[in-house]
Amino acid sequence: MTYQVTVEPTGDVVEVEDGQTLLDAALRQGVWLPFACGHGTCGTCKVQVLEGYADAGDASSFALMDSERDEGKLLACCCLPESDMVIEADVDVDPDFQGLPVEDYQGKVVLIEDLSPTIKHIRLELDRPMAFQAGQYINLQVPSIDSTRAFSIANPPSMAGIIDLHVRKVEGGAGTTWLHEELEVGQSLDVSGPYGQFFVRKSDPQGAIFIAGGSGLSSPESMIMDLLEEGDTRPIYLFQGARNKAELYHADHFYQLAEKHDNFHYIPALNAPLPEDAWEGFVGFVHEAVGQFFEQRCSGNKAYLCGPPPMIEAAISTLMQSRLFERDIHMEQFLTAA
Ligand code: FES
Numbered sequence: 001m002t003y004q005v006t007v008e009p010t011g012d013v014v015e016v017e018d019g020q021t022l023l024d025a026a027l028r029q030g031v032w033l034p035f036a037c038g039h040g041t042c043g044t045c046k047v048q049v050l051e052g053y054a055d056a057g058d059a060s061s062f063a064l065m066d067s068e069r070d071e072g073k074l075l076a077c078c079c080l081p082e083s084d085m086v087i088e089a090d091v092d093v094d095p096d097f098q099g100l101p102v103e104d105y106q107g108k109v110v111l112i113e114d115l116s117p118t119i120k121h122i123r124l125e126l127d128r129p130m131a132f133q134a135g136q137y138i139n140l141q142v143p144s145i146d147s148t149r150a151f152s153i154a155n156p157p158s159m160a161g162i163i164d165l166h167v168r169k170v171e172g173g174a175g176t177t178w179l180h181e182e183l184e185v186g187q188s189l190d191v192s193g194p195y196g197q198f199f200v201r202k203s204d205p206q207g208a209i210f211i212a213g214g215s216g217l218s219s220p221e222s223m224i225m226d227l228l229e230e231g232d233t234r235p236i237y238l239f240q241g242a243r244n245k246a247e248l249y250h251a252d253h254f255y256q257l258a259e260k261h262d263n264f265h266y267i268p269a270l271n272a273p274l275p276e277d278a279w280e281g282f283v284g285f286v287h288e289a290v291g292q293f294f295e296q297r298c299s300g301n302k303a304y305l306c307g308p309p310p311m312i313e314a315a316i317s318t319l320m321q322s323r324l325f326e327r328d329i330h331m332e333q334f335l336t337a338a
Contacts, residue, residue, distance in 0.1 A: 003081040007031060008050065008088045010100040016081045021057065022047075023076040027195070030101040032093050033076050038195075040064075040138075045076040052085030070325030096201045096311075100131045100194055107140075107163060107191040109183060115166060115249035116242075119215050120180055121154075122165045124191065129160035132194035134226035135219045136302070140164060141190035144178040150195070152306070152332070154218035156225040165190065166249075168215040198304070198332050200227060204326070206302050207235035211315045213242070213286055213307030217250065219332065220306055228261055235301075237265045237293070241286025241311060245271055245277040267293055287314040291322060298322040 001018040007026070018024040020073045023045055035045040043063035049072040056069060057078030064075050076089070093099070107124030115121050130138075134156055139148040147288040155164040169180040186237060200208060200223050208227070210220035217240060254266040270288035273279035282289045286307075290298070303319050305312050312331055319329055 003052075003084050005052075005081055005085045005087060006017040007033070007091065008086060019080060021077055022054070022079050022081060024102075026076065027102040030099050031193075032091060033089050034091070035077055038077050038254040040075055040078040040179060043075065046073055047076050048073055048088040050088055052081065052083040054079040054083075054085065054144065060079075076254070078096065094197070095202065096199060096203050097197065098133055100133065102192055102195065103130070105130060105191045105193075106188050108184050108188050112183065112185055116247045118247070119166055119168045119249065121165055121182065122164040122179065124165070124189065126161050126163060126191065130163070130191075132157055133199040134222040135198040135200065136194040136196040137198075137219070138191050138193035139195065140163075140165070141192075142178055143189070144182065145174045147175070148192075149175040149179075149338075152198075152216075152222070153194070154220050154221050156229055158226070158229055161301045164218075166215040166218040170338040172332050175338060198306070198330060199223070200230070200304065201302055201330075202227075204302060206233055206300055207237070209290070209298065209301045209303040209319075210236070210238045211286055211290060211303065211307070211311070212238065212240050214247075214309040216305075216307030216332070218306070221250065222335040223285040223304065224257070224264070228257065228264060233263055235263050235265070236261075236266065236300075239286050239290050239293070240266070240268045241289070241307065242268070242270055243272040244274045245279060246274075257305045274290075286311060287318040290315065291318045294322055296322045298324045302311060302328045302330065305329065311335075 003016045005014045012031045012195040014026045014031050032149055036042045040059045041063050058079045059075040074269050110125045111123035113121045137150050137152045139150055151165045154166050167179050170176045212220045248268055258264050258266040261322050267289055269282040269286045271285050298319055305315050
């Protein structure tokens with residue numbers, strides 16, 4: 001059984017299979033609906049039902065309150081249409097968003113290597129190329145937990161058919177522990193994507209400040225490689241934070257890019273360098289490096305943040321104190337996969 005859901009005010013029509021969520025069907029058909037967590041807890045995907053009915057699914061009572069249910073609201077990521085429907089959604093799409101459809105792929109593991117004591121590089125070769133925007137992420141089906149984990153794509157879209165992931169082992173995290181300890185080269189994993197609203201607003205010519213911590217380097221790396229490959233001439237800054245040199249992975253790669261491209265600037269920051277690191281660069285947290293570098297004046301740039309929540313909070317506060325508006329600050333909307 002298939003239901004037709006008309007999305008107002010765009011008039012887009014989504015074909016939803018019996019048992020499929022509205023959001024999943026929309027993303028697979030290239031129809032944009034706002035979402036963040038994808039599993040009923042954040043409320044970003046709330047829509048108003050104008051006609052028809054659906055099962056509300058696993059929407060949490062926090063993300064969709066009883067009074068909202070009574071008003072005919074639903075969460076697109078959870079609801080299962082049970083008739084043809086007309087819904088109203090906030091479809092204010094960023095002009096740089098390409099809305100590439102989500103599809104399912106098979107990814108064969110062709111490389112596993114250590115990037116740092118806690119982060120591994122996993123390279124997948126897909127059964128066919130996936131079109132994505134630099135900065136987006138995939139959902140990876142982890143067999144041991146029979147569930148998916150979201151990981152940002154670290155390579156630029158030009159590497160057709162390749163998906164590079166930077167996977168940090170989260171203490172006690174069943175998914176990332178399996179990926180670190182059990183996954184082997186040659187295995188195949190189910191992948192779906194691309195997802196996400198983290199991409200460079202290329203139509204805006206302002207400079208781009210990337211601030212990355214830990215495995216949050218993945219999407220900035222993809223975005224920076226993509227810009228430089230395209231010959232983009234805007235000023236590009238990468239601030240990479242780590243505790244010590246062993247955790248500061250891919251530094252040589254970025255030093256080389258900075259040598260080659262006049263508009264690319266690489267500023268690594270270590271907050272706890274070891275004596276053997278003989279570190280001569282910035283010592284402190286990555287947001288402090290941003291404040292010092294720009295002397296509290298970041299206007300004329302857009303910022304893209306990716307890393308652990310405390311780093312993101314500190315970086316937002318530094319950027320706003322340095323005269324950057326909230327609308328010019330973009331960040332990942334999901335927390336580190338466990
Ligand atoms: Fe978070 Fe639907 S996307 S509740």
